[in-house]
Amino acid sequence: MTNDTRSGLTRRAVLETGVATGFFLVTGLPASGQSQPTPIEAAPTHVETVPLTLRINAQTFDVNVDPRTTLLDTFRNSLGLTGSKKGCDHGQCGACTVLVNGRRINSCLTLAIMHEGDEITTIEGLAEEGELHPMQAAFIARDGFQCGYCTPGQICSAVGMLQEAAAGWPSHVSGDVAAETVGLTDVEIRERMSGNICRCAAYDNIVAAIRDVSEEA
Ligand code: FES
Ligand code: FES
Secondary structure: OOEEOOOOEEHHHHHHHHHHHHHHHHHOOOOOOOOOOOOOOOOOOOOOOEEEEEEEOOEEEEEEEOOOOEHHHHHHHHOOOOOOOOOOOOOOOOOOEEEEOOEEEEHHHOEHHHHOOOEEEOHHHOOEOOEOOHHHHHHHHOOOOOOOOOHHHHHHHHHHHHHHHHOOOOOOOOOOOOOOOOOOOHHHHHHHOOOOOOOOOOHHHHHHHHHHHHHHO
């Protein structure tokens, strides 16, 4: 047997390390003579919750939540408001979009405890007295969904987006960023809705629905 003097390791030492690693991978146990791993502290089983009052769809909800709970999980898991969907849980798809004080946000990216005192609107709160919101009606009329999973977020986002355009907020494609109002061309609509992904690619009909509502406003 030869020694590998360049690395300072003998061939035997390398082989013994390999055997010990293989033993561990197969059995989960350290080979005899190997040092024991430091025990990992067990995760706490008891989680402290905090009381929270949320205003959602003009109703008051009292709820106890783990302070690390997102607004989306609070809707869905604690309040039975399952209209807002969880697509990616990473702020990338827009399925969880809701309105907070009139502005659209991704509810998967914010904690519930940050929203005491806010007026929150989910898809369940857009219809009034049995009448669909105009954006909901337009999505139906224009066939703006296929599986419908992205639709609650698309509709909430579209409602927020119309208010942003009416307030003169420019987008990346606006020609005049100082203009007081923004004309909602299809290019503007597509850009402003680009945070809402539809896997079924119902985009043409979604744009048509939003255009209808913007022209009626
Ligand atoms: S679930 Fe929130 S952005 Fe995808
Ligand atoms: S309608 Fe299916 S993901 Fe949009």
